[in-house]
Amino acid sequence: MSERLHAIYHVRAEASTIAVRARGIAVEQSVEMPLSAIEDSSILSDIVGQVENITDQGNGIFTVRIALAAVTIGDDAGQLLNMAFGNTSLHDDVVLHDILLPPNAFPGPKHGLKSLRARCGAATRALTCSALKPQGLTPDALARLAARFARGGVDFIKDDHGLADQEFSPFATRVGAIAAALRAVARETGRLTHYIPSLSGDLDTMRRHARLARDEGLACIMLAPMIAGVTTLRALARDFLDMAIFAHPALSGAARIAPDLLIGKLFPAFGADAVIFPTYGGRFGYSQATCQNLANTARALGSLPIPAGGMTLARVPEILDFYGMDTMLLIGGSLLDAKERLTEETGRFVHAVATH
Amino acid sequence: MSERLHAIYHVRAEASTIAVRARGIAVEQSVEMPLSAIEDSSILSDIVGQVENITDQGNGIFTVRIALAAVTIGDDAGQLLNMAFGNTSLHDDVVLHDILLPPNAFPGPKHGLKSLRARCGAATRALTCSALKPQGLTPDALARLAARFARGGVDFIKDDHGLADQEFSPFATRVGAIAAALRAVARETGRLTHYIPSLSGDLDTMRRHARLARDEGLACIMLAPMIAGVTTLRALARDFLDMAIFAHPALSGAARIAPDLLIGKLFPAFGADAVIFPTYGGRFGYSQATCQNLANTARALGSLPIPAGGMTLARVPEILDFYGMDTMLLIGGSLLDAKERLTEETGRFVHAVATH
Known part of the structure; x- marks a missing residue:
C-alpha cells in the first residue's frame, strides 16, 4: 500500500449515518468524484482516502480517522491543508482534530x-x-x-x-x-x-x-x-x-x-x-x-x-x-x-x- | 473623523452583555490593549474601533457594526482580514458577516x-x-x-x-x-x-x-x-x-x-x-x-x-x-x-x- 498520513476529524452525525458520512469525507478529501467513475484500480487502492476507524465519542460526535495518500501532498504545506481540510472546511458538521504526519514530512523549526x-x-x-x-x-x-x-x-x-x-x-x-x-x-x-x-x-x-x-x-x-x-x-x-x-x-x-x-x-x-x-x-x-x-x-x-x-x-x-x-x-x-x-x-x- | 470602513459581526450574547462584548471586539480589532493605557487622544478618536450599531436579531444573536480606521489597513488584503477578524476569529461566539469597503479600496477583477x-x-x-x-x-x-x-x-x-x-x-x-x-x-x-x-x-x-x-x-x-x-x-x-x-x-x-x-x-x-x-x-x-x-x-x-x-x-x-x-x-x-x-x-x- 502507498504511504499514508492520517487525518482525524470530529464529525457531528447520527450512528446510522456516520459510516456513509465518513466515506464521503474520505472521497471529498482525495479524488472528489464518484468512485463508480474511476476506472484505474491503482487510484482506487492508492489514492482514494480510506476510512480506518470510527469511534463514538457520545453527544452525537464521532471521531473519524482517514488515511490520505502522502503522494497527493508531497512537501507542500498548502497542499497538506488542502487535502486534509480544503473542501471539508466548508461543511459545518466537521472539525479537523489532528493530522498524524510521517516523520520528517516537513523540516520543522530551526531556532527553537x-x-x-x-x-x-x-x-x-x-x-x-x-x-x-x-x-x-x-x-x-x-x-x-x-x-x-x-x-x-x-x-x-x-x-x-x-x-x-x-x-x-x-x-x-x-x-x-x-x-x-x-x-x-x-x-x-x-x-x-x-x-x-x-x-x-x-x-x-x-x-x-x-x-x-x-x-x-x-x-x-x-x-x-x-x-x-x-x-x-x-x-x-x-x-x-x-x-x-x-x-x-x-x-x-x-x-x-x-x-x-x-x-x-x-x-x-x-x-x-x-x-x-x-x-x-x-x-x-x-x-x-x-x-x-x-x-x-x-x-x-x-x-x-x-x-x-x-x-x-x-x-x-x-x-x-x-x-x-x-x-x-x-x-x-x-x-x-x-x-x-x-x-x-x-x-x-x-x-x-x-x-x- | 478619520476614514472608516465598517465590519459587521453576528455575535451570540445576552441582551445584558452585548454592549460590553461589542466594545470588546472593537478594541480587539484595533488597538488590542486597555483604552485606559492610551495617552494619545488622536488614537482614541481616530484609530480605536467604534461600535456604531447593535441590533437584536432574536435567538440570542446580535448584529454589531464596528467602524475600523481605514489607515490601519491601507491596500493590504491580508491586513484587511487581520483588522476585520484576526484575533476575533479565535472567539467562537462571533461570525464575520460583512465588510463595507470604501469605493476602490482594492482594484477588483480585470477579466470578469x-x-x-x-x-x-x-x-x-x-x-x-x-x-x-x-x-x-x-x-x-x-x-x-x-x-x-x-x-x-x-x-x-x-x-x-x-x-x-x-x-x-x-x-x-x-x-x-x-x-x-x-x-x-x-x-x-x-x-x-x-x-x-x-x-x-x-x-x-x-x-x-x-x-x-x-x-x-x-x-x-x-x-x-x-x-x-x-x-x-x-x-x-x-x-x-x-x-x-x-x-x-x-x-x-x-x-x-x-x-x-x-x-x-x-x-x-x-x-x-x-x-x-x-x-x-x-x-x-x-x-x-x-x-x-x-x-x-x-x-x-x-x-x-x-x-x-x-x-x-x-x-x-x-x-x-x-x-x-x-x-x-x-x-x-x-x-x-x-x-x-x-x-x-x-x-x-x-x-x-x-x-x-
Missing part, C-alpha cells in the same frame, strides 16, 4: 527553545516578552516605548500584530527606530532586548522587510500564517535560515481546526520557531487541556510555546506552574496600563519570571 | 464576465465548465480526458483543486500535455476549450507555474486564496494582468466568515475574475439566500460566479433559472460518471446550457 534561550543567556528560566502598541503611534513613540520595556529587562519585544506598513508607522522607519533604541539601551545596561517585527503583505514584501530587519541586526520575525498563507511561512523559513520565526494565531478560526493541531503541530512543522497562542483564563476561550496539549506538542517539535492574550503580572506564578520553564511569557496591554511606571512594572514581570 | 464571455464567443448564454479528476491519473490520461470534454464542446476545463505539483502528475508536464490536447481538438473542431490549471505552493512557485501556463498559450489560472494567502492572490492579479484568475473556496471555513462576504465580495475585491462556490442543493450546505447573495455580490464587483459542488445535468435548467445567464456552470464528477459516453454527456450539458 535552545536557540532562543541562548540569545538571552537564560539557561533554565522561562523567557519574557512584551508587545508594542497601540497602533497609531509614530515610529519614534514606539521606539521610546520599546526603550522603556528594555530598561525593565524584558527578553523580547514583539510588534502588535496589527502593526503593518501603515502611513502612521511605515515598516522601515519603525524597525530602524526601534532597533536603534534597543541598541542604545543595551549600551547603557549591557543587555540587549530582542525585537520581533511583524511582517505583512505578500511574500515579496515580507522578504524585503525581513532583509531590512536583518540589516538592522535583528534575528527574529513574526507573521500570521493563516493570513499570509502557510506556504509563505515555509518560504520564509527556507530563505531566512538565520532568523527565528514567530507564528501569530490571527485568523486561525480555531473553532473549525483544532488549535493544538494548527498552532501546536502544523505551524512548527512548517517552520515556526515559536508559536503565540491565547492561553486559558485570558480573553480567549481555550481550555486548559487544549493549551497544555498545544504547548507540549509545539515543544516536542522543537518550537517554543508563548501563552498570551490577556496575561497579567499577577498570573505569572500560576502560568509558570502550569506551562513550566520551557515557555516564553508575553504580557502586553497589562504592562502598558502601568503608564509612567512601565519600566518598573516590566522589571517586576522580569523579576517574577526569573525568581519563580 | 464580459472578458470570459468574449473568449468563448458566448454573448448571452451561461458559460460551461468541467473538471479534470481524479488525482492519481498521469498527465497523458488527464490530457485524453480533457480532449473528450473538449469534443463535447465545453467552454472551460479546470484542474481538480487537488491537482498540485505531484510525482504522478508534475505541473509542467500536465499543463503541457493538456494544453496540447486542447489545441489538437481545436484544430479538428474549430473551437478552443480553455484550460484553467490549479496553482499550488508559494508565490514563487505560483508565478513560475503561471508563466509556464502563459507560455502554453493559456489565459486562466486558479488558486485557493485561503490556502495560498489573500496577499498571494493580490500579487498574482497584479503580476499577470493578461490572465483571468479563478478563486477556489478550499479552506474557506465558511462557518466563521460568511461565504457571501469571503467568496462573493473579498475574493473579487482582491482580484479574482471568477469565483467557484458550493451551490445550494449539492454536497454543501449553503442556503439559496446565501448563494443568491454571493452570486449577485460577485457580479456587482465584476467577477463571474461559478456554482459547483455536486452539480448534475438534470439540474441545469433549475440552476440557470436560479442564477441567470451571467453564470458559469461547472459539472465535474457527474460528467465523469458517464465514462465511455463522456463526450456525448458533455455535449448534452453544453446543449442544455446553450438552449435554455
Whole structure:
C-alpha cells in the first residue's frame, strides 16, 4: 500500500449515518468524484482516502480517522491543508482534530527553545516578552516605548500584530527606530532586548522587510500564517535560515481546526520557531487541556510555546506552574496600563519570571 | 473623523452583555490593549474601533457594526482580514458577516464576465465548465480526458483543486500535455476549450507555474486564496494582468466568515475574475439566500460566479433559472460518471446550457 498520513476529524452525525458520512469525507478529501467513475484500480487502492476507524465519542460526535495518500501532498504545506481540510472546511458538521504526519514530512523549526534561550543567556528560566502598541503611534513613540520595556529587562519585544506598513508607522522607519533604541539601551545596561517585527503583505514584501530587519541586526520575525498563507511561512523559513520565526494565531478560526493541531503541530512543522497562542483564563476561550496539549506538542517539535492574550503580572506564578520553564511569557496591554511606571512594572514581570 | 470602513459581526450574547462584548471586539480589532493605557487622544478618536450599531436579531444573536480606521489597513488584503477578524476569529461566539469597503479600496477583477464571455464567443448564454479528476491519473490520461470534454464542446476545463505539483502528475508536464490536447481538438473542431490549471505552493512557485501556463498559450489560472494567502492572490492579479484568475473556496471555513462576504465580495475585491462556490442543493450546505447573495455580490464587483459542488445535468435548467445567464456552470464528477459516453454527456450539458 502507498504511504499514508492520517487525518482525524470530529464529525457531528447520527450512528446510522456516520459510516456513509465518513466515506464521503474520505472521497471529498482525495479524488472528489464518484468512485463508480474511476476506472484505474491503482487510484482506487492508492489514492482514494480510506476510512480506518470510527469511534463514538457520545453527544452525537464521532471521531473519524482517514488515511490520505502522502503522494497527493508531497512537501507542500498548502497542499497538506488542502487535502486534509480544503473542501471539508466548508461543511459545518466537521472539525479537523489532528493530522498524524510521517516523520520528517516537513523540516520543522530551526531556532527553537535552545536557540532562543541562548540569545538571552537564560539557561533554565522561562523567557519574557512584551508587545508594542497601540497602533497609531509614530515610529519614534514606539521606539521610546520599546526603550522603556528594555530598561525593565524584558527578553523580547514583539510588534502588535496589527502593526503593518501603515502611513502612521511605515515598516522601515519603525524597525530602524526601534532597533536603534534597543541598541542604545543595551549600551547603557549591557543587555540587549530582542525585537520581533511583524511582517505583512505578500511574500515579496515580507522578504524585503525581513532583509531590512536583518540589516538592522535583528534575528527574529513574526507573521500570521493563516493570513499570509502557510506556504509563505515555509518560504520564509527556507530563505531566512538565520532568523527565528514567530507564528501569530490571527485568523486561525480555531473553532473549525483544532488549535493544538494548527498552532501546536502544523505551524512548527512548517517552520515556526515559536508559536503565540491565547492561553486559558485570558480573553480567549481555550481550555486548559487544549493549551497544555498545544504547548507540549509545539515543544516536542522543537518550537517554543508563548501563552498570551490577556496575561497579567499577577498570573505569572500560576502560568509558570502550569506551562513550566520551557515557555516564553508575553504580557502586553497589562504592562502598558502601568503608564509612567512601565519600566518598573516590566522589571517586576522580569523579576517574577526569573525568581519563580 | 478619520476614514472608516465598517465590519459587521453576528455575535451570540445576552441582551445584558452585548454592549460590553461589542466594545470588546472593537478594541480587539484595533488597538488590542486597555483604552485606559492610551495617552494619545488622536488614537482614541481616530484609530480605536467604534461600535456604531447593535441590533437584536432574536435567538440570542446580535448584529454589531464596528467602524475600523481605514489607515490601519491601507491596500493590504491580508491586513484587511487581520483588522476585520484576526484575533476575533479565535472567539467562537462571533461570525464575520460583512465588510463595507470604501469605493476602490482594492482594484477588483480585470477579466470578469464580459472578458470570459468574449473568449468563448458566448454573448448571452451561461458559460460551461468541467473538471479534470481524479488525482492519481498521469498527465497523458488527464490530457485524453480533457480532449473528450473538449469534443463535447465545453467552454472551460479546470484542474481538480487537488491537482498540485505531484510525482504522478508534475505541473509542467500536465499543463503541457493538456494544453496540447486542447489545441489538437481545436484544430479538428474549430473551437478552443480553455484550460484553467490549479496553482499550488508559494508565490514563487505560483508565478513560475503561471508563466509556464502563459507560455502554453493559456489565459486562466486558479488558486485557493485561503490556502495560498489573500496577499498571494493580490500579487498574482497584479503580476499577470493578461490572465483571468479563478478563486477556489478550499479552506474557506465558511462557518466563521460568511461565504457571501469571503467568496462573493473579498475574493473579487482582491482580484479574482471568477469565483467557484458550493451551490445550494449539492454536497454543501449553503442556503439559496446565501448563494443568491454571493452570486449577485460577485457580479456587482465584476467577477463571474461559478456554482459547483455536486452539480448534475438534470439540474441545469433549475440552476440557470436560479442564477441567470451571467453564470458559469461547472459539472465535474457527474460528467465523469458517464465514462465511455463522456463526450456525448458533455455535449448534452453544453446543449442544455446553450438552449435554455
